[in-house]
Amino acid sequence: MSQHNLLTVSGLSKFFPVKKHSLFGDKQYLRAVDNVDLYIKPGETLGIVGESGCGKSTLAKTIARLYASSAGEVHFHGANLTKLSQKALRSIRPKIQYVFQDPYESLNPRHTVGSILQEPFIIHTQLSLQEREAKVKALLDTVGLPEHAINKYPHEFSGGQRQRIGIARAIALEPDLLICDEPVSALDVSVQSQIINLLNELQKKMNLAILFIAHDLAVVKHISDRISVMYLGSIVESADSDELFKRPRHPYTQLLLEAIPNPDPNAKRSERRITGELPSPINPPQGCRFSTRCPMVEPRCHSTRPPLIVTDGQDHQVACHYHQQSFENWESPWDY
């Protein structure tokens, strides 16, 4: 199976050093990403879901080696990205592209849209100015922006349009993998679906694999083939999209599902809510990371950390000691 993967991430971790409070204290680390495994096949979409601050962006940036990793491997197109030299890395970069969370931050305010979109071609091709401009116009057309956008500056556009510019830049060199880091969470609800539709179209047209990050399950539901749920730097549950929605096994996943607003007024409403704060990734809880907020917590959860194990043989993985009970007790608020 794994030889068909486009991207295979194993044991990936990213620790940020934290300022010490005293000279003699132990060196402390913020474990933003802690031992993550995942894979993506060509043309498929993997959704990653988790609440704010759980390390999604850090995971994405570490995969793309915009951050150096602390441990683990990232295999992409047969190369281990974490070990690649700067030069080799630069030449593989066009194949793994990134759409950023904040479309106001990710475009250079001093460059026109034309020069932003030409940059990939300047770096990686020998095209002449005319050829580059033709490419840029084609790109603008692909992402649904008018041709005259070429001479404008990013601040002259709305958030949704800027995100289209960001997407155009990312697909310029025809990547195989697009990492979309909450590409719509900074946008108006009305614009969100347009951007998602655009990504869907591009995926079909270009046979793109997409790593789609979001902070709620509703957004990733329709576009993801598989979904991984992340909590405090680690993946707690991972399954096919349908499977995850029908048979969630981790209490955290269940709570996320119950939190999705249901427009049907007759639907069953769950009383359970995720309470409390996300624990600090500097001093994560002993045992299960979710034990401090879990509604079904048992003593064992505080002492032993559950590994991510395969259940059901359906490519469904979960990291919970009591996933069996948890699943049996679960009542879906949704009618499928």
Add this chain to the structure above:
Amino acid sequence: MMFSPQAKRRWQRFKSLKRGYYSFYAICILIFVSLFAEIWVNNRPVIIHYNDTLYFPSYGDIIPGDTFGLGYQWETNYRDLKQVFDNNPDSGNWMLEALVPYNPFENHFIEGEFPPYAPSIEHRHYLGTDMAGRDILSRLVYGFRIAILFSLFLLTISYVIGITIGALMGFLGGGFDLIFQRIIEILSNVPILYIIMIVASIITPNFWTLALMLGAFSWMGLTWYMRTETYRENTREYVLAARSIGASNWRIMFKHILPNSVSILVTFFPFSVVSGITALTSLDYLGFGLPAPTPSWGELLQQGTSNLDYQWIAASAVIALTIVLTLVTFIGEAIREAFDPKKYSYFS
């Protein structure tokens, strides 16, 4: 890269701040005038018409007295020549003198009087002369030219060093950053004026060596600024975006980080000019600056303060210095306000 819309907005805002904008104009005119000072302020006339030939002596080699039938090989004394022309109005020879017909090195002696001469329209010493009989206005104009060019050159040196080192510190971080932090701390504590005085008492500095010496010790302030700014820009997402499309460090530095961090240095510009002029003037005042007889405001100030009976000397120097420094400060203030209207509105 063309001017970004932000730069255009700032320029508009700068133009709307009248005091700074007019000061900017005034300084530009002063600089322009002083660059062509040989035409306005010179003992050589602008045009001479002699025996149906036109001469333009302002620039170029000396014209010997023989040329005008004065019977000597050395440079023509144009004031004598003017006398000759005036005495023979029928000859058809004439000359157009410079507005201030004295050059800054020339010791002018009026018969029966000793310098310094008070300001007088008759003798065309509009601001009088200094202790050696040199025209003050002439020395002010040439002194201004030297001072402004000096401080622009000094500024170039210190900005090039400061920007390069600061940007590298912010970009590379680590050991490079640490080492230069210490170097800068050491250099910042060196009393540079004393060092220059010591050096100047051993070798006579000239324009270039003095500027280089001062420049070598005046880039540190900028470095901190560039360092933080580069570090900040480097962690912003548009730089990550450039990195993710495979841009080289070189490209990221020059196309992305520098253009976004360097523009704000314009706000320091006028203040650097002020400090350059001030440094040169103080060194000249103390006698450790450019060697005599270079026209210099500091030297004029020194003469003035040690000869307070002849008030016009000190007055000219002080007033000229005040006007120029005030104009430049007004410009600086307006630039700051144009860059950040919220932060610098203390003079409105």
